[in-house]
Amino acid sequence: MKIAWKGAATVAAIAAAAALALSGCSDPGSGGSGSGATTWPAQDTKLDGVNLTIWAAQNSNKTADSVISGFEKLTGAKVKVVTIPDPYEQGIQTKVATGDKPDLAFWQPTASELTALNATQNLQSLQGAPWVKNYTGNLGDMTGILNGTRYAALVTTPAVIGVYYNKDVLAANGITSTPKNWDEFIADAQALKAKGVDPFYEMGGDKWATQWWVQAQLADAAKAGLWDKVNSNTEKFTDPTIQGAIDNYQKLIQQGLFNSDIKTATFVDQGKALLDGKAAMVMQVNSFFGELQATANTADLNKKIGFFPISPKGNVGTFIPDQSNALVAFKTGDSKREAAARQFLSYWLGDGYNDFVKAQSTVSLIKGVDTPSDVPTALQDVAKSLDTSVGSMQALAVANPDLYLNLADMIQGTKTPVQVAQTTQDQFAQLAKAQGVKGF
Amino acid sequence: MTAQLAPLAPAPPAATRTVEKRRRTGRRQDHPAWFLVPALIVLVVFFFVPTIFNFVYAFTDWSSFHSQINFVGFDNFASLFGNGSLLSDLRITLIYAVLVAIFQNLFGLILALVLERDTRINRFARVAFFVPVVMSALAVGYIFQALLKPAGGLNQILSFVTGQHVTIAWLGSTTWTIVVVALIHAWKWMGLSMLINLAGLKTINEDILEAARLDGASWWTTFRSIRFPLLAPAVTFNVATALLGSMNGFDIVQATTAGGPGGTTELLNIFIFRTFGQGLFAQATTMSLSLFLMVTILAFPVIYFLRRRENVL
Secondary structure, three states, X not given: OHHHHHHHHHHHHHHHHHHHHHHOOOOOOOOOOOOOOOOOOOOOOOOOOOEEEEEEOOOOOOOOHHHHHXXXXXXXXXXXXXXXXXXXXXXXXXXXHOOOOOOEEEOOOOHHHHHHOOHHHHEOOXXXXXXXXXXXXXXXXXXXXXXXXXXXXXXXXXXXXEEEEEHHHHHHOOOOOOOOOHHHHHHHHHHHXXXXXXXXXXXXXXXXXXXXXXXXXXXXXXXXXXXXXXXXXXXOOOOHHHHHHHHHXXXXXXXXXXXXXXXXXXXXXXXXXXXXXXXXXXXXXXXXXXXXXXXXXXXXXXXXXXXXOOOOOOOOOEEEOOHHHEEEEEOOOOHHHHHHHXXXXXXXXXXXXXXXXXXXXXXXXXXXXXXXXXXOHHHHHHHHHHHHOEEOHHHHOOOOOOHHXXXXXXXXXXXXXXXXXXXXXXXXXXXXXXHOOOOO | OOOOOOOOOOOOHHHHHHHHHHHHHOOOOOOOHHHHHHHHHHHXXXXXXXXXXXXXXXXXXXXXXXXXXXXXXXXXXXXHHHOOHHHHHHHHHHXXXXXXXXXXXXXXXXXXXXXXXXXXXXXXXXXXXXXXXXXXXXXXXXXXXXXXXXXXXXXXXXXXXXXXXXXXXXOOOOOOHHHHHHHHHHHHHHHXXXXXXXXXXXXXXXXXXXXXXXXXXXXXXXXXXXXXXXXXXXXXXXXXXXXXXXXXXXXXXXXXXXXXXXXXXXXXXXXXXXXXXXXXXXXXXXXXXXXXXXXXXXXXHHHHHHHHHHHHO
């Protein structure tokens, strides 16, 4: 009796588990409402009783505050911001993969990151959005689009990879104009080094900024379609263009043009070093300026800190939109909330935009809304450089491999430049293959 | 990702013997078999099913990029073993596990011997050393990360004591950081080893120790020839749980170094986390499966060897 029961129980358990395993073999994150023509409700449509949820990261969870209070007053909807802990993108992908979706989320509006969210399946199309025609410059076409469909709403100007410099340090060492190309840039650095100043400061301890040096060197190549070739597997990270940029980065480090504590220095150290004039220049993106703003006021920053984009042949910046620049709207299956989410975006980039740029003191990207005067000049220069800039790897490549991590390993001495390129290429190919990209 | 658990250490041999005796005299019918059902459901849902999924998904192309999941055979295995990262991370994981097993048991044994007598101070000290065991591993990691960074607490103390400005990057060496994180892991769990060793020491028959004393054996001889061999069951449990448990290590290392510097402390679970975060769910599952297999393969010889030591009992 006992034995029979035991046998039966085992069989039942295995059968149950197998049934679960088989039935579970569909993606729990799939589904969502069907697609239809997207409608755009008026910004002040009443939404009493509608609750919207926005997912945001640690550094973007206050961004929408002024928009939310304005929207709630205007429509009667309730909007809640939920902070997803860092690493933000991984957290969101995991949640979405298990079927957990908000109405809106801050998200990097690049093709690779929209693909990573399985945009066609999970995100609402924002085609025909009323604010697109109001974008300044070519911001409307720059980003937020995957395979011809708009999925992300850009709310602030994308970050640009470029050089933040300490005006006092450059002036004190006889450098009166910013470099016009890479050779001048390095010549300036060597002149600074000869005078005993650290020309560049890199944060090898926090890793993520290491990739800016390689990407800036690829700006001209990117204009000539480098990432298209990488996407079709006709050019690899191990080919001379990208490999050369990696080699060159290591050479600059070996020449002693960087801070001596490059292996352990952090993001915070980097900001402090530039402000204190311990280092002359830093290759960074907009979030670095945010770090500076945390410790110095606008007047000081305008006096001390400048920005210029750099590329091998000129001053082409490399734009890299990040999570705090844009929002995506999810297909939640509830058409009322989906429409409300679109209405929220219309309001943000419509009647709510003036309050938003004032509250955030950020550069305006909507025609007819002026940039507040208290926006630091460096950030205005960043925004100005956008029109001539080119997309970064994150913006133009189909996948975003851990290039920064491999470069950080190179700084620590555990990878050679050849291994950096090879590991990055392997991971890129793996990601491209998983996406079903042709040629991989 | 957290589906695999370290195999449980075997029950102490005393219990095994009783069970064997029972088996010989026939089972006692003191409970109906369906009493097992609630426990079995929990086991099936939270252990068997995830483990089976772990096997199934490893052979698919499940990712965040598309909604359908197709079987791809051994593709994932081929590509993973083709690039060096998996094997190098498996090696790091193994080194980490061995270091943790050594440190944790050494500290646990020393603590147990020091705090063996039941005085009031010792009771308090035991509780104090057990506190880290119940602390959140991430919290422990972040605390040590703050203590050990170049401008952190440890260097400030050293600066104060030596009168010089100390800025050692304790987590910055590509060679020694793995030892430091293993020490942190051992520090967190040494209270558990201490507790089990204390229990083991209590079970040693007072008569044997008295006989040894009458024969004039020194403390060290008594420990080496009598007490340590008789501690074998406790050591089996401690070594097995420390070694196999730390193979699944993640939180402490993620919080202190996140795998750095230069990837020298990148445990397999951190690599899995990174791969999963890239949206390559199937590849992450495949790695998790290889970790599961490695733990299983390692568990049998280790436990067999440790159990053999118990034969003196």
